[in-house]
Amino acid sequence: MKEFIPLEEGDFYLSPEGYKVFTAQYHLKRGYCCESNCRHCPYGYSIKTNSR
Numbered sequence: 001m002k003e004f005i006p007l008e009e010g011d012f013y014l015s016p017e018g019y020k021v022f023t024a025q026y027h028l029k030r031g032y033c034c035e036s037n038c039r040h041c042p043y044g045y046s047i048k049t050n051s052r
Helices: 024-030
Strands: 012-014 020-022
Touching: none
Parallel strands: none
Antiparallel strands: 012 020
């Protein structure tokens, strides 16, 4: 089971459509890349090459 990471200020913002968009701050706190092509991935994942 994955550990729950509480959300803090700066971890996300709402897109114009109302979706929660996680920031690089949150991804770094989480500690790994989920390979979901996140908008602010600090790990350098590319869905085009399926690599970091």
